[in-house]
Amino acid sequence: MSASTPNTAPDPWPHVAAGVIRDACRRVLLSRRPQHVHQGGLWEFPGGKCEPGETARQALIRELAEELGIAVTAAEPLIQVRHRYPDRSVLLDVFEVTGFEGIPEGRENQPLAWVALEELDRHPLPAADRPIVTALRLPPRYPILEGGRTAARYQYWLEHLLATEHTLIYWRARDLDPEAYRKLLERFLPRVRQAGATLMLRADLEIPPAPGLGLGLHLDRTALARCRQRPAGWRWVAAACHTLAELQQAQSLGLDFAVLSPVLATPTHPDARPLGWDTAGDWLQQVNLPVYLLGGLKQRHLSRARRCGARGLAGIRAFLPEREFNYT
Ligand SMILES: Nc1nc2c([nH]c(=O)n2[C@@H]2O[C@H](COP(=O)(O)OP(=O)(O)OP(=O)(O)O)[C@@H](O)[C@H]2O)c(=O)[nH]1
Numbered sequence: 614m615s616a617s618t619p620n621t622a623p624d625p626w627p628h629v630a631a632g633v634i635r636d637a638c639r640r641v642l643l644s645r646r647p648q649h650v651h652q653g654g655l656w657e658f659p660g661g662k663c664e665p666g667e668t669a670r671q672a673l674i675r676e677l678a679e680e681l682g683i684a685v686t687a688a689e690p691l692i693q694v695r696h697r698y699p700d701r702s703v704l705l706d707v708f709e710v711t712g713f714e715g716i717p718e719g720r721e722n723q724p725l726a727w728v729a730l731e732e733l734d735r736h737p738l739p740a741a742d743r744p745i746v747t748a749l750r751l752p753p754r755y756p757i758l759e760g761g762r763t764a765a766r767y768q769y770w771l772e773h774l775l776a777t778e779h780t781l782i783y784w785r786a787r788d789l790d791p792e793a794y795r796k797l798l799e800r801f802l803p804r805v806r807q808a809g810a811t812l813m814l815r816a817d818l819e820i821p822p823a824p825g826l827g828l829g830l831h832l833d834r835t836a837l838a839r840c841r842q843r844p845a846g847w848r849w850v851a852a853a854c855h856t857l858a859e860l861q862q863a864q865s866l867g868l869d870f871a872v873l874s875p876v877l878a879t880p881t882h883p884d885a886r887p888l889g890w891d892t893a894g895d896w897l898q899q900v901n902l903p904v905y906l907l908g909g910l911k912q913r914h915l916s917r918a919r920r921c922g923a924r925g926l927a928g929i930r931a932f933l934p935e936r937e938f939n940y941t
């Protein structure tokens with residue numbers, strides 16, 4: 614069910630709207646559930662069940678007025694999560710509240726806490742909330758470094774991305790031989806760490822993990838098919854997916870996020886049949902993973918991608934200066 618579809622009972626997945634509210638320091642607001650209710654005593658993103666005939670957005674606005682005394686003026690979809698607890702199932706429709714009036718207070722006497730994203734692990738949340746926390750820690754854009762050919766151009770592109778505040782970058786560079794790839798990685802690492810960014814590495818080169826260095830692993834199709842459990846030691850592990858079965862495989866392995874492609878036609882893969890927005894949106898509803906959409910997308914497609922259920926956009930050309938691709 615999409616965020617704009619009114620809720621009609623009976624629903625095997627009771628629909629719940631929840632909101633991520635931030636303060637000026639980017640901390641998020643949690644409230645503690647009373648002991649006697651479902652998942653009692655745990656912290657949660659404020660919200661509650663949709664009433665019959667209500668959309669998730671309407672429920673969000675009503676619940677946050679009732680529970681916190683604030684008036685939501687703007688909210689964007691963050692992620693949908695379907696989760697089966699032993700005693701019930703829920704469909705959580707999570708929004709980032711980007712505008713509100715009033716000061717949040719516990720109108721139902723529930724304790725509130727403003728928590729930095731790095732501190733969220735200290736607040737026990739319901740199991741369904743894990744992909745929500747991951748989605749919050751991931752940025753909306755996932756640039757892919759590819760087609761640079763020379764070390765100098767790759768270095769220039771990396772600096773461009775870091776300077777434009779990209780904090781998650783896929784170091785793919787299939788046009789370099791493994792030796793050149795590794796050498797450049799050594800050169801990039803201090804810069805990436807200094808910028809507080811994460812560099813995702815190709816899985817086929819079998820570079821060992823180095824915890825604490827800001828590195829992640831991006832599994833291509835072959836690596837995903839071979840993978841039996843989430844590789845340990847990486848900040849993030851992601852998978853390139855092209856089918857619903859691959860998205861489901863990434864989810865069941867406990868990977869952190871996926872990239873789904875190609876959404877639109879793209880000159881880099883002229884033979885690949887684009888999925889289109891509708892199929893991509895349909896598949897995204899069936900998994901709980903944060904997913905980036907890739908393939909023929911431009912920066913202007915970000916809000917469409919998010920409405921479709923994606924965390925954001927991945928791209929090669931979309932994040933670099935256009936003229937950089939005019940060389941021959
Ligand atoms: N609001 C909220 N609910 C969550 C989260 N995670 C999660 O599993 N849930 C589940 O979603 C359901 C929310 O229902 P609720 O009981 O809070 O609903 P409500 O605010 O309308 O309360 P009410 O039924 O007492 O009026 C619960 O089963 C709760 O365990 C979360 O982060 N926020």
Ligand SMILES: [Mg+2]
Pocket residue numbers: 659660661662680
């Ligand atoms: Mg509630």
